[in-house]
Amino acid sequence: MVEHVQNINNAVVTLDVALPGIIWGWMITLNMWAKSIATGVVLVGGYLFFRYKDEKGGVPGIKTIIPIVAFIFLNIFLLFTLLDLHQPFRMINIFLHPHFTSAITVGAWMASALTGIIAYMSFLVVVKKNTTGLYETLLKWAIFLSVPVTMYTAVIMGQASARELWQTPAELIQMMLAAFLVGSATLAFFSPKWSKEAKRDLAIILGMSAFLSFTIYMGEYFLSWKLAEAEATMAYVHSGGEYNMLFWAGQIIGFILPAIFSFMATRNGSAPLLQIAAILSIIGLYMAKHVWLVIPQLLSLS
Amino acid sequence: MKLGFLVDLDLCMGCKGCEVACKVENEVPLSSWRLRVKYVDQGVYPDASRTFTPLRCNHCEDAPCEQICPVSALHYLDNGIVNVDKSRCIGCAGCMMACPYGAIYMDPETNTADKCTYCAHRIEGGLMPACVVACPVEANIFGDIEDPLSNISQYISKDKRVQVRKPEKNTKPKHFYVGGGQAQLNPLAATREDGYSLFSNITHLKHIGKAH
Numbered sequence: 001m002v003e004h005v006q007n008i009n010n011a012v013v014t015l016d017v018a019l020p021g022i023i024w025g026w027m028i029t030l031n032m033w034a035k036s037i038a039t040g041v042v043l044v045g046g047y048l049f050f051r052y053k054d055e056k057g058g059v060p061g062i063k064t065i066i067p068i069v070a071f072i073f074l075n076i077f078l079l080f081t082l083l084d085l086h087q088p089f090r091m092i093n094i095f096l097h098p099h100f101t102s103a104i105t106v107g108a109w110m111a112s113a114l115t116g117i118i119a120y121m122s123f124l125v126v127v128k129k130n131t132t133g134l135y136e137t138l139l140k141w142a143i144f145l146s147v148p149v150t151m152y153t154a155v156i157m158g159q160a161s162a163r164e165l166w167q168t169p170a171e172l173i174q175m176m177l178a179a180f181l182v183g184s185a186t187l188a189f190f191s192p193k194w195s196k197e198a199k200r201d202l203a204i205i206l207g208m209s210a211f212l213s214f215t216i217y218m219g220e221y222f223l224s225w226k227l228a229e230a231e232a233t234m235a236y237v238h239s240g241g242e243y244n245m246l247f248w249a250g251q252i253i254g255f256i257l258p259a260i261f262s263f264m265a266t267r268n269g270s271a272p273l274l275q276i277a278a279i280l281s282i283i284g285l286y287m288a289k290h291v292w293l294v295i296p297q298l299l300s301l302s
Numbered sequence: 303m304k305l306g307f308l309v310d311l312d313l314c315m316g317c318k319g320c321e322v323a324c325k326v327e328n329e330v331p332l333s334s335w336r337l338r339v340k341y342v343d344q345g346v347y348p349d350a351s352r353t354f355t356p357l358r359c360n361h362c363e364d365a366p367c368e369q370i371c372p373v374s375a376l377h378y379l380d381n382g383i384v385n386v387d388k389s390r391c392i393g394c395a396g397c398m399m400a401c402p403y404g405a406i407y408m409d410p411e412t413n414t415a416d417k418c419t420y421c422a423h424r425i426e427g428g429l430m431p432a433c434v435v436a437c438p439v440e441a442n443i444f445g446d447i448e449d450p451l452s453n454i455s456q457y458i459s460k461d462k463r464v465q466v467r468k469p470e471k472n473t474k475p476k477h478f479y480v481g482g483g484q485a486q487l488n489p490l491a492a493t494r495e496d497g498y499s500l501f502s503n504i505t506h507l508k509h510i511g512k513a514h
Contacts, residue, residue, distance in 0.1 A: 008492070010344060010493075012343045012495065013493065013494045015341035016338065020408075023398050085392050087391065087392050090391070097373045098372070104394060104396055156396065159366065159369060160370065161471055162366070163399060228490055301401070301403060302403055302405075302489055
């Protein structure tokens with residue numbers, strides 16, 4: 001439990017009610033993680049498709065990979081969003097009684113639209129076997145929608161005024177980097193037959209995303225805070241409290257090692273090295289996201 | 303009309319009458335509280351003292367819970383009360399993450415968010431909130447803060463020690479305190495030792511997330 005950074009006159013709470021535990025837990029982490037993979041595959045895959053579609057070798061199979069992988073992970077994301085609700089059958093109220101000042105509402109509408117587009121793209125690929133014309137138009141719309149769908153969770157965290165640790169500008173950037181990180185990592189598993197240039201691009205995106213994510217986390221971890229509750233939360237992690245180990249494990253597995261391995265892969269074009277970086281980043285991102293989600297909830301608000 | 307609350311901490315004696323009255327009036331389930339009285343001990347024996355701080359929803363003018371609620375289950379009434387429509391709530395807990403005062407709870411029986419409504423149902427019938435009626439020393443002062451002649455407005459205009467919790471959050475609370483200080487109103491200013499509270503070693507609710 002995070003507590004007292006400025007204990008006044010030996011003040012001690014001697015009677016209070018029981019406090020809620022972790023309100024948003026692993027299901028929300030899984031939600032963010034799966035969404036990052038889905039939108040990341042669309043964003044990075046879309047870039048690779050439009051960049052290399054006319055080149056020899058290029059990125060074979062990308063037209064199938066993008067909608068199928070995105071569809072699977074968008075559905076994981078939506079499933080756990082639903083399961084985390086205390087009244088899941090009332091989810092329909094978001095569409096029947098929407099309140100558009102809430103990022104939850106805006107996000108739900110955009111994520112639903114994106115899922116619809118991706119579902120239709122999957123239909124075109126699997127059933128119609130037609131990936132020209134309409135498919136490419138839908139892909140452009142999917143790329144366009146993937147940006148706000150990636151970032152809206154950061155806006156929700158920004159609206160969660162009780163958790164000072166979640167700062168909107170930093171979280172927005174972290175969400176985008178997370179999508180690029182695990183999007184490129186997921187695509188790395190399909191990349192062995194892709195051109196050397198496409199693989200190098202994947203490695204650069206993965207490595208840069210990992211490096212920048214790590215840099216921002218370190219900035220937030222070590223540089224001084226101007227908000228008392230955020231300061232108290234970080235001081236608790238600094239002092240070796242709960243989640244200290246998981247925080248550093250997430251940083252090392254999710255960002256440091258993938259950054260090193262993917263930069264090495266850009267130099268020698270090693271597909272196995274890129275895939276090791278990919279596996280590590282997918283696992284490590286979950287850990288890093290989970291710690292960042294949970295630690296501000298350790299703070300007593302009253 | 304904008305309804306507000308003021309607690310005179312100099313008068314409160316920690317009897318918890320308000321807490322019990324609230325529980326009964328609103329049928330608040332076991333392990334949940336709309337209003338609670340926090341005890342804070344200060345100083346070192348023999349120069350030690352105990353203070354009592356009733357905590358409830360602040361009915362903020364810029365309520366983060368109202369803003370984040372995706373289905374308007376949390377909404378403003380014309381008199382300034384931030385009310386809850388439990389039949390609409392989807393239980394996303396966004397309001398619990400947004401409220402800087404920890405005033406919202408997940409009702410374990412209905413699986414919906416709930417909180418103090420200043421007894422909106424009683425006010426509609428011309429009655430005072432249950433906690434105001436129960437207070438034996440009139441430490442709870444309730445009324446229209448836009449009426450300069452109301453008791454609460456008189457208090458706010460005359461007493462220089464009026465303060466709100468966490469003013470830096472810019473939520474514009476309509477719940478005020480007279481007396482008390484950082485140790486009572488700022489959660490970071492007092493130690494909270496798990497398992498060493500008076501009367502109880504239950505520190506975290508098990509039905510909401512995991513204990514830590």
